[in-house]
Amino acid sequence: MSMAMFIQHLFNALTLGSLYALIAIGYTMVYGILRLINFAHGEIFMLGAYFVFWGVTLLHLPWFLAVIVAIAVTSLTGVLVDRVAYRPLRDAPRISALISSIGVSFFLQNLAIVVFSAIPREVQRPGWLVDIIVVGKVRILPLTLVVPVLSFLLMLGLLFIVYKTKPGLGMRAISKDIETSRLMGVPVNRIIALTFGIGSALAAASGIMWALRYPQLQPVMGVIPGFKAFIAAVFGGIGSIQGAVLGGLILGIMEIMIVAFLPTLAGYRDAFAFVLLIIILLVKPTGLLGEKLEDKV
Amino acid sequence: MLNVRDLHVHYGGIHALKGISIDVPSGKIVTLIGANGAGKSTTLRTIAGLVRKSSGEILYEGKPIDGWPPEDVVKAGIVMGPEGRRIFPHLSVLDNLMLGAYSRTDKDGIERDLEWVYELFPRLKERLWQKGGTLSGGEQQMLAVGRALMSSPKLVMLDEPSLGLAPLLVKEVFEIIETINQQGKTVLLVEQNAFASLKIAHYAYVLEVGQIVLEGTGQDLLNDKRVQEAYLGG
Ligand SMILES: Nc1ncnc2c1ncn2[C@@H]1O[C@H](COP(=O)(O)OP(=O)(O)OP(=O)(O)O)[C@@H](O)[C@H]1O
Numbered sequence: 328m329s330m331a332m333f334i335q336h337l338f339n340a341l342t343l344g345s346l347y348a349l350i351a352i353g354y355t356m357v358y359g360i361l362r363l364i365n366f367a368h369g370e371i372f373m374l375g376a377y378f379v380f381w382g383v384t385l386l387h388l389p390w391f392l393a394v395i396v397a398i399a400v401t402s403l404t405g406v407l408v409d410r411v412a413y414r415p416l417r418d419a420p421r422i423s424a425l426i427s428s429i430g431v432s433f434f435l436q437n438l439a440i441v442v443f444s445a446i447p448r449e450v451q452r453p454g455w456l457v458d459i460i461v462v463g464k465v466r467i468l469p470l471t472l473v474v475p476v477l478s479f480l481l482m483l484g485l486l487f488i489v490y491k492t493k494p495g496l497g498m499r500a501i502s503k504d505i506e507t508s509r510l511m512g513v514p515v516n517r518i519i520a521l522t523f524g525i526g527s528a529l530a531a532a533s534g535i536m537w538a539l540r541y542p543q544l545q546p547v548m549g550v551i552p553g554f555k556a557f558i559a560a561v562f563g564g565i566g567s568i569q570g571a572v573l574g575g576l577i578l579g580i581m582e583i584m585i586v587a588f589l590p591t592l593a594g595y596r597d598a599f600a601f602v603l604l605i606i607i608l609l610v611k612p613t614g615l616l617g618e619k620l621e622d623k624v
Numbered sequence: 625m626l627n628v629r630d631l632h633v634h635y636g637g638i639h640a641l642k643g644i645s646i647d648v649p650s651g652k653i654v655t656l657i658g659a660n661g662a663g664k665s666t667t668l669r670t671i672a673g674l675v676r677k678s679s680g681e682i683l684y685e686g687k688p689i690d691g692w693p694p695e696d697v698v699k700a701g702i703v704m705g706p707e708g709r710r711i712f713p714h715l716s717v718l719d720n721l722m723l724g725a726y727s728r729t730d731k732d733g734i735e736r737d738l739e740w741v742y743e744l745f746p747r748l749k750e751r752l753w754q755k756g757g758t759l760s761g762g763e764q765q766m767l768a769v770g771r772a773l774m775s776s777p778k779l780v781m782l783d784e785p786s787l788g789l790a791p792l793l794v795k796e797v798f799e800i801i802e803t804i805n806q807q808g809k810t811v812l813l814v815e816q817n818a819f820a821s822l823k824i825a826h827y828a829y830v831l832e833v834g835q836i837v838l839e840g841t842g843q844d845l846l847n848d849k850r851v852q853e854a855y856l857g858g
């Protein structure tokens with residue numbers, strides 16, 4: 328393989344890795360606070376993508392505005408899901424919320440089939456994102472530059488919120504001890520809503536960029552990326568934001584590189600993530616950066 | 625300041641509080657003593673809004689506060705330092721203190737109270753960037769009290785602050801409680817260390833399996849035969 332090829336693959340890999348990372352963050356944040364695997368997260372990713380293309384094709388919004396609106400609406404949808412499907416089960420055994428999340432996942436998928444129809448739709452991409460740039464021998468899709476950079480900026484914003492703001496302090500407290508956080512005056516339900524809002528916004532951003540990269544919309548498009556991002560979160564250490572980012576990047580890079588270097592294995596592309604999951608669960612069950620999370624009452 | 629009237633609490637089938645009444649007058653130290661499982665923590669947790677009452681009344685400055693979520697109770701001026709300290713081990717000492725001030729927005733007031741907490745506990749000031757979990761037991765207790773004070777409470781409820789501390793530190797904890805009381809905080813103190821808490825309390829209640837069986841001034845109870853036999857080792 329030539330150097331030029333390798334560089335192209337690297338950009339592709341970083342793109343896929345960033346997209347996984349953005350989804351994985353939502354899984355890990357919700358798990359960190361509620362010990363809940365939010366199976367509906369992949370559908371939130373899917374909604375983000377649909378909303379944007381609705382905005383562009385039906386409402387004729389300019390791209391930039393459509394993206395902002397879609398992220399905001401998806402974020403609110405995530406908050407609504409928590410409010411309707413998880414909050415009433417806060418004091419119930421944890422398995423109830425888990426089952427509820429599977430229900431929400433099916434519900435949103437089917438709602439999307441009804442509203443958007445099950446027929447895959449092609450995405451019209453703005454030219455400047457897909458007109459190949461040639462630098463020497465390297466041919467680069469501008470999208471594969473834009474996605475990692477935007478993702479990186481979103482993650483910086485997230486770290487700022489979590490480590491430098493008061494609601495962020497509330498999140499870090501709740502993830503360790505909900506009851507004592509409440510005694511200190513942290514409005515727990517509002518912080519949990521904020522967590523869902525942020526996680527869903529990042530999933531929407533990922534869904535939108537995914538649909539630009541792989542330009543097709545369909546109601547089940549969130550299932551496989553959702554599963555893989557969940558694996559990435561577990562691999563990185565569920566509960567840890569840095570772990571989710573690392574896990575997402577590693578998974579994306581390995582997936583692209585394995586297909587690139589061992590094309591005969593390309594058919595096993597999706598199975599590969601599960602192999603990674605099994606290995607990490609055997610070797611280090613808490614994931615790369617995870618610590619043991621106590622069960623909370 | 626705080627009046628609890630005929631309070632009943634159930635945990636499922638367990639009748640944990642069977643109609644208790646307590647008064648905490650402004651500016652005083654009131655203590656609640658009793659054996660394991662008597663319902664001391666349940667009383668504080670119900671006032672703090674963590675546990676729902678079955679019946680009865682909780683009045684704070686004349687207003688009913690039962691049914692309020694804990695964050696509103698804190699805002700109103702009642703804070704609880706929970707049993708076992710419950711420091712956030714992964715957060716710095718400063719973040720732990722700032723969590724105590726979560727319900728506040730008055731930046732200047734928060735700064736002033738930080739300085740006050742540093743004055744009360746100089747050891748905390750030296751360890752601001754250290755993780756809460758790396759503090760010694762005594763330091764953690766100081767942090768728990770300091771964190772509670774950061775909410776600028778009128779009423780401070782402490783659940784067994786001397787639990788598990790060496791005798792010298794126990795003494796220090798009770799001195800601190802007297803100090804913060806002298807500086808204007810009303811205190812509702814739950815303790816198993818009956819002797820030390822009765823000595824500093826203006827008024828005291830003895831709780832046995834969910835009921836108040838005895839009450840009086842701290843001195844009265846120290847001199848009471850039944851208290852001496854049951855709680856002061858004869
Ligand atoms: N969450 C709960 N669920 C069920 N029962 C509970 C719960 N919390 C307390 N109890 C029961 O209520 C009763 C009173 O408990 P509480 O914790 O108030 O006692 P306490 O006086 O604080 O005891 P200790 O000195 O051991 O802290 C006990 O019988 C206890 O088992």
Ligand SMILES: [Mg+2]
Nearest residue numbers: 664665666707
């Ligand atoms: Mg107790």
